[in-house]
Amino acid sequence: MLSRAGAILAVLCSTLFYIQGAQSIGQDTCVLFKSSGSSFPIVSGGKATPILISQDDWPGVQRAASDFVDDIKKVTNEKPKLSNYTVTAIESSTTPESAGNTSVIIVGTLGHSSLIDEVVKNTKLDVSSIKGNWESFLSTKVDNPLPGVDSAYVIIGADKRGTIFALYDHSEQFGVSPWYWWADVPTPHQSQLHVESSGCSHGSPTVQYRGIFLNDEQPALQNWAMEQFTNGTGSAAMGSPFNHLFYNKLFELILRMKGNYLWPAMWGSAFAVDDPQNQFFADYYGVVMGTSHQEPMMRSTPNEFSIFEKGSWDYLNNNATIKKYWRDGVQRAKPFESYYTLGMRGFGDTPLSEETNIALLEQVVEDQTEIFKGVYGEDYDISTIPQLWTLYKEVEGYYDDGMRVPDYVTLLWSDDNWGNVRRFPIESERNRTGGAGVYYHVGDPRDYKWITSTQISKVYEQMSLAVDRNAVRVWIVNVGDLKPYERETEFFINYGWNATRWNPANLDDFVAAWGQREFSLSDSEAQSVTEIVGNLTRFNSRRKPELLNSTTYSLINYREAENVLAAWDTLEKASTAIYNKLPSGTKPAFFQLVHHPVLASANVGRMLISAGKNNLRASQALLSTNDLADQVEEYFETDYDLEVQYHKLLNDLGYYYWQQPLANTMPPITRVQPKKQALSGVMRIVPEGTPGAWPGDNPNQCAQGYDCPPPSITLDSFSTFPNRYIDVGAGGPASFTFTVKSSSSWLQLSPEQGSVSAKSPEQRVFVSVKDWSQLAAGQNNAVLTFTAKASGQADLSVTVNVVANKNTLPAGFKGFVEGDGAISIEAAHTTRRTNASGVSWTELPSYGRTQSAVTPWPRLGNGGNNFTAGAGPALEYDFYNFNTISGSGNVTVTTYLAPSLNANDVDRPLAYAVQIDSLSPQTSRFIPASAPGSLPAAWGGPDGFVANSVVSVVTRFGGLKPGAHTLKLHMIEPAVVVQKIIINTGGLKPSYLGPPESLQV
Structure with a gap:
């Protein structure tokens, strides 16, 4: 049984360096x-x-x-x-x-x-x-x-x-x-x-105050703390279990990670009221206390206000009460090391009323200043009292509209709830005496508290911008229930402790060192854990598990869903291999920190994709629909088994809105009648790349859905897939045997015959070209005939047309080659890179949805200035196309970019340019404008930029002929992060991740 912290995930997990010697991470030993x-x-x-x-x-x-x-x-x-x-x-x-x-x-x-x-x-x-x-x-x-x-x-x-x-x-x-x-x-x-x-020695940290924020702590952390640190009875005022016994353990953890700052649990708690010793022990341990962006003047609002004060949270009509309330909070905190939050928001993490105006809020801050003078004394230099103003949501809008606070107050810039910082200090803001910082956290459009899904490379990319732009007074990260983000939380604080230790090339060393420290791994095992963690967080960050559905990954194109499942299988086997080799005393920690996230995430991936396949097979009248339904139910129960294994009380599958549901919900599945034959006969044929099925009518076969021609498949000599498949399935309970005959000898079939039954309701036949050199250039055609024989029934035959496109390259060409009507390129796989003014595109390994990403480096290169299109550093990719869209000479270029927000002021939005050959570069400012304090309309929602983890920007070019070309990506603004590029020459099909990378010769 997992001890102490293992029991945390009895209630936690379901709601949500480099070693130079010894065991240290990011430090000379x-x-x-x-x-x-x-x-x-x-x-x-x-x-x-x-x-x-x-x-x-x-x-x-x-x-x-x-x-x-x-x-x-x-x-x-x-x-x-x-x-x-x-x-x-x-x-x-x-x-x-x-x-x-x-x-x-x-x-x-x-x-x-x-x-x-x-x-x-x-x-x-x-x-x-x-x-x-x-x-x-x-x-x-x-x-x-x-x-x-x-x-x-x-x-x-x-x-x-x-x-x-x-x-x-x-x-x-x-x-x-x-x-x-x-x-x-x-x-x-x-x-x-x-x-x-x-x-050993260490100078001053990069970031002065480095802390965590416990948030959304109900029910998981609260229930666990009630069990661990109380007799089952919480505080008198609120029933909260977060007493000094709990916090002392947390204070020690923060200090061991080289952190020094805490925003305490807030939703059902009040730090200074839950246990009168809490503030004393924070100071005794050496942890600086603050309160969240919505809790001014060291008061736990709205909880304390609701308990101890009368009237409304209305500064226009109840300001005497509110000022006394704040004064009491400052008086209570005065003996201890504190960082005060200024300003005012509404109750419960909401904006103030519509009548709120900048003059009123500036008066609020002015009155708070007077409170400091009254408590600390008129002769006290209140500019030395640490104070911050969090520019979160609508509050950033107040700042953009002209609201200002004293220069000694820290401006705490916020992210978008998904790790994308909304803005950093521009040059004129970087020398304020109060400095600047970053509030980094989770939230809309969907909380992602269930399991680890944050890439360290993403955290580094964003927070390196904060370092370069001097937002280093305060970093605070919302860790939810603390678990399951232990590793990523430590990286956040470690990077703030010493930013010079980490760079784009050595981020994987952090995880390797972490693995060696936590589990006493060998170098090779630590490298395996690095790959496991990298893939785990990559797969989960492509689309947070809370936002996955049964059709997120294409069930028919590019074998996307199948490849996702295969990747999860490989990852689970790698994690299991490490887990099985560990000593018994190490297994609990590995299970918590690595193995459970892998098992649980892989299981969810299987369940959702199987549900999608179940619904697809039902539409195709295939008996395998029922086997897939059984699998979904099995995975649903496995999720609970893992939950029990981790001593959990709740689980977060089946989210409908931002908060976790009250019960698990299995994705919708369906069944076909297993005792009745499909109308069209015993055999169902489903070629790769179509949701249709033959024989008979199916709405996905052709536009009208009836009287459709036979299906077809296309083979391409430069496809990333060396074959195509055709699934042969049962249309009911009758068993049958089948054979496949080809009209052309150049086709390879595997297998050429088989049997299908209720117990084995599907078989896959692969089709490939035996030897491309024996085919004529251009289009080659063949016909496959599938014949089914079933007892007591007439033979059933279905034909499938096969087209094999043989293309040839001119001698000496080097670059990416079109296959299946598109060219797919990982951004880091350049043919050439050109630098300008000391700035170059640099790879961020392990970043993004597929492999890595590239971004201009250094972040403030070229004196912080931008470039005109074509004048800055460029990425170049040589490619060869055999087609254009419908032979028109047109192609489209889709660039997958990270959903970054503007690192500069409003007059310098993120921008880059795309160029093919000597055609004019086309500039894209790809993040739409938004009102002050808000995000672009396309940003949020279940299918917005952040949910998809990319912004897909389409650029159109005309006048291209088949042949060799060069695509260029030009830097215009810093902080643009490019993951992948896809050139559509007429055959691009819908998918979530885009086609696999094209062949490169």
């Missing part, structure tokens, strides 16, 4: 597991080196030092003695706590630890690299630091969290995962622990 000539022992020969800390250091540092001691014991089974040192002892001629020891570990905060200050004075240690720098630290070996001590390994923080992060950084390198409690990650045993004498 100084830990060794055996002695070297210059190393310092932490544990050696069964003995642990004592640890000294100063009595006058921060309580949170002393608490973290206790964790540090426990972590060493977790790893080695040896527990160091931790001594709280006093100034008097420092001044004595000996060090009693270290008597008999020639070496000790000394931990403390520069300027806040008399012990560390004494060591610095005695050894003349150079601490200039960290002094006065936010959350910085260093560690190193020193000689004769104190009386009676020959040598010491000192761990020094520039401030409270600098010391805490230094301790946890060492613990992570020892092998203690930040998720040891929350995800049951085991700690590998080591008999020895040593550190390099030169130690």
